[in-house]
Amino acid sequence: MTLSINQVTKRYQDFVAVNNLTFTIEKGEIFGLIGQNGAGKTTTFRMILDLQETTEGTIIWNGTPINSINRDILGYLPEERGIFPSMTVEDQLYFFGELRGKHRKELKKEVDYWINRFELEEKRKAKAETLSKGNQQKVQLIASFIHKPEFLILDEPFSGLDPVNMDLLKNAILELKNNGTTILFSSHQMDNVEELCDHLCLLKRGVSLFSGNLLDLKKQYGKTKLTIRTDIPQDVLGKLNGVKDIQVGKDQYILTLEDESFAQSIFDFVSDGKYIEKFSLDYLTLDEIFKDKVGGPNV
Template identity: 60%
Template sequence: MTLTVEQLTKKFDHFTAVDHLSLEAESGKIFGLIGQNGAGKTTTFRMILKLLVPTDGVIKWGGETVNTLDRDMIGYLPEERGMYPKMAVEDQIIFFGRLRGKNKRDLKKEADYWIERFGLSDKRRALTETLSKGNQQKVQLIVSMIHQPSLLILDEPFSGLDPVNAELLKKAILELKERGATIIFSSHRMDHVEELCDHLCLLQKGKSLFSGAIHELKSQFGKINLTLRGPFMEAQLAKMPGVLSVSCQNDTFRLLLSNEQDAKTIFNEVTKNGFIERFSLDYLSLEDIFKRKVGDGNV
C-alpha cells in the first residue's frame, strides 16, 4: 500500500523541525529522504511511527487517514541502535519477531534465511555485545524486517558498514522491494540513494526542496557533466565556450558546463584533429545536485 504524508509539520516551542512536508511512498518502491544533519529526516520518521505527535498535517496508509499505524506491519531501523547486549543473536531475532505477533516456527525459518544471507551463521549463539559494529548493524536490520513488514523505515542503514556489508544490505533492501514492501530510508551516501531509490524527497531545514522521481530532479539541470579523455591541456579546455570548471584525475577530464547545448561546440573542437578516447555527456550525480541545492553551490 501507499504511505502518503500531507502538509506534515512539527514544532518544538518556537523551532519548526518539519515544515508542511508532503510526500508519497508507494508499495514495491524505495523512497529516499535526504538532507543535511538537522534537516528533519528522523523527526519525520518518528511522526510516521507515532513516536512524536505532529503539530499539523495528515498521514495516510492505503488512502485512509490513520491516527495509529499497526506496529506489527512496520519495520523500523533507528539511527540510534538498540539491542540487548547479553542476548544471543538468534534469540534476539526470534524475541523481537514474537513481539510483532509472529509464531516461533515461522520466525525460525525466516531467521535461518537471513542469518545465513548476512554471513552470521557462526555468530548465531554469540552474545550481541561480542559482535563487531558491522555485525551488530546486520542483526538490527534482520530484527527490523524479520516479521515481513508492509512498511519498512530505515534511518541511516549504511552507517558503519564496510563496502562488502553495504552491498549485502542493498541486495536485502531490493529483495524486500520485490516482495512488495513500502520502503523509506535516509542516508548521507548519495550513491546508495541514487542506486536504490525510485523517488526521493530533498529536505532543508524541515522544508521540501524537491519531491519526486530522481530522473525528474536530474532533468532540471540537464546533461552538463562532460567527461573527456584525450591529448588535452586543462587550460585549453577551460577556455572553451560554456565551460564553468575543469578537473583532472589521471588522464580523464571532467567539465562542468553551463548548458548541455554547449557540448556540441566542444565536441566539434576536441575532435577536429581526429579520434579521441572518450567523450561522455551525462546528468550531474545526485551528490553534485545535493551540494547545489543545500550546499554552497560548488560542485
C-alpha cells in the same frame, strides 16, 4: 499510493523541525528521504511511526490515519543502534519477532533464512557484544524486518559498513522490495540513494526542496557534466565556449557546462584531427545536486 504525507508540520515552541511537508510513496517502492543533519528526517520518521504527533497536517496509510493502523505492519531501523549485548544473535531475532506478534514456530523459517543470507551462521549462538560492528548492524537490520512488515523505515542503514557488507544489505533491501515491502530510507551516501531509489524527497531545515522522480530532478540541471580523456591541455579546454568549470581527474578532465547545447561544438573542436579516448556527457550525480541544493557540504 500506500503512504501519504500531506502538509505536515512539526513545531516545538518557536522551532519548526518540519514545515508543510508533502510527499507520497507507492506500494513496493524504495523512497529516499535525504538532507543534512538537522533537516527533519528523523522527526519525519517518528511522526510516521506515531512516536510523535504532527502539529499540523495528516499522515495516511492505505486510506487510514497512521495512528489508527496495526503497528505490527511497521518495521524500523533507527540511526542510533540498540540491540541487547548479552543476548545471542538467534534469541535476539526471535525476541524482536515475538514483540511484533509472531509465534516462535512461524519465525523459525525467517530467522534461519536471514542468518544464512547475512553469513551469520557461525555467530548464531554468539552474544551480540562479541560481534563486530558490521555484524551487529546486520543483526539489527534483520530484527527490523523479521516480522515481515508491509512498511519499513531504515535510518542510515549503511553507516560504517565495509563494501562487502554494504552490498549484502543493498541486496537484502532489493529482495524485500521485490517481495512487496514498501521502504523509506535515509542515507548520507548519495550513491546508495541514487542506486536504490526511483523517487526521493530532499529536505533542508525542515522544508522540501524537491519531491518526486530522481530523473526529473536531474533533468532540472540538464546534461552539463562532460568527461573527456584527451591530450589537449587543460587551459585550452577551459577557454572553450560554454565551459563554466574544469576539474582535473587522475587521467581525465571533468567539465561543467553552462548547458548541454555546448557539448556539440566542444566535441567538434576536440575531435578535429585528434584522438579522443573518452567523451561522455551526463547528468550531475545526486551527490553533486545535493551539495548545490543545500548550499553546503554533505554531512
